[in-house]
Amino acid sequence: MSVDLRTRYLGFELSGPLVASASPLTGTLEGLHRLQAAGASLAVMPSLFEEQIEHEELALLALREYGSESFAEALDYQPAVGDFPIGPAAYLETLRQARKELAIPICASLNGCTAGGWAHYARELEQAGASALELNVYVVATDLDTTGAELERRMLDLVAIVRAAVSLPLAVKIGPGFSAPAHMCRRLVEVGADGGVLFNRYLRPDVDLEKLELGPSLVLSDSYEARIPLQWIGILRGQLDTSLAASSGVHTAEDALKLLLVGADVVMVTSALLKYGPAHLTTLEGGIRAWMERHDYASVAQLKGSLSRANCPDPSVYERANYMRSLISYSAKFG
Numbered sequence: 001m002s003v004d005l006r007t008r009y010l011g012f013e014l015s016g017p018l019v020a021s022a023s024p025l026t027g028t029l030e031g032l033h034r035l036q037a038a039g040a041s042l043a044v045m046p047s048l049f050e051e052q053i054e055h056e057e058l059a060l061l062a063l064r065e066y067g068s069e070s071f072a073e074a075l076d077y078q079p080a081v082g083d084f085p086i087g088p089a090a091y092l093e094t095l096r097q098a099r100k101e102l103a104i105p106i107c108a109s110l111n112g113c114t115a116g117g118w119a120h121y122a123r124e125l126e127q128a129g130a131s132a133l134e135l136n137v138y139v140v141a142t143d144l145d146t147t148g149a150e151l152e153r154r155m156l157d158l159v160a161i162v163r164a165a166v167s168l169p170l171a172v173k174i175g176p177g178f179s180a181p182a183h184m185c186r187r188l189v190e191v192g193a194d195g196g197v198l199f200n201r202y203l204r205p206d207v208d209l210e211k212l213e214l215g216p217s218l219v220l221s222d223s224y225e226a227r228i229p230l231q232w233i234g235i236l237r238g239q240l241d242t243s244l245a246a247s248s249g250v251h252t253a254e255d256a257l258k259l260l261l262v263g264a265d266v267v268m269v270t271s272a273l274l275k276y277g278p279a280h281l282t283t284l285e286g287g288i289r290a291w292m293e294r295h296d297y298a299s300v301a302q303l304k305g306s307l308s309r310a311n312c313p314d315p316s317v318y319e320r321a322n323y324m325r326s327l328i329s330y331s332a333k334f335g
């Protein structure tokens with residue numbers, strides 16, 4: 001039996017559910033070609049960062065107002081444009097070329113937390129041929145005076161600004177740290193998002209005990225992390241009519257299948273591709289097909305969402321009751 005892996009995401013009819021999420025691999029034409037050849041049905045380019053955009057705009061202003069010290073100071077706070085793997089102009093050129101050379105949809109990405117120059121760059125990305133746009137709203141709320149409600153309002157305003165600027169399909173990539181993620185997703189859809197990418201993976205700083213320094217340290221994900229999107233996609237599917245992409249912790253075909261079963265339209269992969277290379281997508285696809293054949297599933301459409309909260313015989317596994325039950329049954333082992 002041959003299985004039908006097709007799925008719909010952001011209005012695209014995709015050949016399969018495996019998407020290459022934003023990473024250095026999706027930032028070059030060579031990387032994108034390799035990902036397409038290995039079975040990616042869509043690729044998300046790495047983000048243009050708000051700081052990068054601002055830096056470029058500040059640099060332009062500084063040139064115009066040559067001699068003004070305040071601009072020089074402002075430039076010092078930001079990473080230099082050259083510190084980013086790819087500057088805005090080169091990004092747009094890679095995107096243009098990728099759209100010419102590749103058959104799969106190419107999603108551009110913007111990463112930031114304030115309104116800034118997003119609308120302008122969103123338009124530039126649309127003009128350069130992006131098939132869709134992913135907004136990665138990455139906020140670390142360190143300010144004691146800023147409430148969650150205020151941050152959510154800013155995020156919604158920002159999505160609304162970008163929505164008004166472009167007509168591209170728009171996905172919003174969020175972190176899992178909202179008090180009410182389900183409600184926030186509904187509001188994002190109300191202000192114009194066509195889909196949610198659940199979730200961005202927040203990187204935590206670490207202490208270097210030899211240098212006695214705090215620094216950034218990037219650790220790749222593992223399969224356990226897939227339980228975060230698994231829970232929330234399972235809760236949302238059937239309640240919210242929008243595209244849902246699972247991101248975080250997809251390393252094996254089993255991880256991908258679980259996320260599809262709870263209702264993901266696509267599963268996104270980054271860490272596993274950085275670890276094993278783009279060809280890992282072919283392995284994942286083979287594993288998905290084999291499992292579906294063994295379990296008599298003819299299509300992804302047939303299995304998608306069958307274990308969502310809305311379809312689950314025992315929806316309490318998604319809820320507080322499950323927490324209590326899990327703790328009680330674990331404690332019983334020590335009884």
Ligand SMILES: Cc1cc2nc3c(=O)[nH]c(=O)nc-3n(C[C@H](O)[C@H](O)[C@H](O)COP(=O)(O)O)c2cc1C
Pocket residue numbers: 021022023024045046047048109111136173199200201218220221222225247248249250268269270271272274
């Ligand atoms: C090296 C690296 C670079 C990344 N760059 C971006 C980026 O530019 N924009 C973005 O939205 N996410 C970026 N991500 C996050 C991934 O797209 C993904 O959401 C996250 O790693 C969780 O998926 P995973 O468990 O498959 O790695 C990056 C992740 C890694 C490891």
